[in-house]
Amino acid sequence: MPEINIRDALQMGHHEALENDPDVLIMGEDIGAYGGAYSVTAGLLDEFGPERVRDTPISEAAFVGAGIGAAVGGLKPIVEYMNLNFALLAFDQMINIGASLRYMSGGQVSVPIVYRAPTGGGIQLAATHSRSYENWLAAIPGMKVVAPSTPADALGLLRSSLLDPDPVLMVEHVLMYQQKGFVPDEHFIVPIGLADIKRPGSDLTIVSYHHAMVTAMEVADKLAARDVSAEVIDLRTLRPLDMPTVITSVKKTNRVLLLEENLKTGGIMGEIAAQIQENAFDFLDGPVVRVGAEDVPHPYNRGLEQSMIPSADKAIAAVSAAYGI
């Protein structure tokens, strides 16, 4: 298969799911006739019809909750949010119902639903449209959260999410839909809960995910020019976290940079930093380095927004300050 982008990979994944399983249906705002805010579902309404590709009213709590109900009733819904920021209207459904039913029912009830949502800043949509709440949902037992940064991971994780008996949220960074990469021709899946070493190295571990992976690779390139060999781990799944991959790498490199685009306070990297010091404290040459977005609402102005989001240079400066490299 030639290189394709993340949008195309997701579109393929939806197409194949609709084709292979009559219980799969897709719902969301403007996903049908309009083709989706980011065109992920383009063309699907024409091919599969309105019973299976369902445009919804602007009623997040209702259609997300109905998706959960449909999943309990034996269907396999994929519910698209136009943007993860709008999921706030349906957090009650996702958390108090979707993520809790199995436990509250003592294991009687399954909720095999897939939520998908564009997220992330960087395109000047200001405070209400740019935040990333995947870390909040990754704090909820009963949820699974995946965040692909390549087309192959997007397709492989979508397939795994559809096979999963529990609610899975896939977040898609708005700046990455055009990101290209190779996708294997033969059938494959990417298991939920498995991180990926996107670049092996020996002197520093960089842990990242989503669009911050682009920055992480840039950091690794720039450090390579200084003869520092960085190992870059793409988490890919935020819950459950693949800590063994992270800990093994940190024990090898003795240094770690945790890099995310999400707000630093309360970000997923705070949790990972804590687990590293619990499990690999004696292996560290210095403090865990954590770089995230500035703790402010997203500004509209381009320059301000860019200085809010962490850059490779800022991350390198933090690494140098901590480890003298």
Added chain:
Amino acid sequence: MQAEAIDISFKTELLSLYQQMYLIREFEERSGEMYTRGHIRGFLHLYSGQEAIAVGAISTLEDRDYVVTHYRDHGHALARGMDPKHAMAELFGKATGSSKGKGGSMHLFQASRNFYGGHAIVAGHLPLAAGLALAARYKNTGGVALVFLGDGSVNEGEFHETMNLAAVWNLPLVFLLENNLYGMGTAVGRAHARGGDFDMAGAPYGIACAVVDGMDVLAVREVARAAIEKTRAGNGPAYIEAKTFRFRGHSLADPVNYRSHEEEMEWRKKDPISLLGDRLLQQDLTTELELLEIRETQDDVVREAIRFAEESPEPTEDELFTDIYA
């Protein structure tokens, strides 16, 4: 003598409505160009076609009244008296913008004029308006709150919750629904149980309902005036549906392939600005020349606003950290 004075002030008022609607149209169309040229980014939602609603309704308000709207907000901001320079500079993300470049097109605010946004989460602004109405009544200011909303917001829970709360608390709140027949790419009939009939949307809550031709600024003004007077007098919330059409796409990123060119052309025949202009001409209240002068003056105002925005400085980096807390 007195009759003549009334006539003149009436005429001035009508020309002012014309002037405000034309200002908004010109502001919107030039903003669209500035977006295409990359001066404005993010999402840009134009109000072209709907001018009669903001202008007609806001013209009946007093200074002490509150105005709240959604993200298609330039028209409401300008009608409430925001300086076009500050609005345009905000669209450009400049330090001189109404929110210092931090909010952008979807989040215009001018607290000094009781204009409380500019909100980009569909229906998220409705409870805020109810709270402002509560504050006005609690403090006995005599003020009311006027909240504009899109047809899409009727499908959110916040719409129904706010209607109910406003009715239960008898708040001085007027809901003005701008039914432009589409919520993004979805025709109202495809998303609403009553097929996009919003005329009685307040009825389940015992809220008085009115319907008005949203292309006719004078009709909007009359209906809005009646609703506002009624709510100001302590009779509780009111609801108005204004029937209208957005001449442009949902945002500048919208290819508009969900509705026909013919539909747009039919609505453009009812252009609210020409409608008022023609009526004033027919009644000999103005001349072609006078209208032309108004338009040319407003063209200059918008040109000046763009120049101001272009020449204004970017916010300094420390602005990233200001305005989060007092």
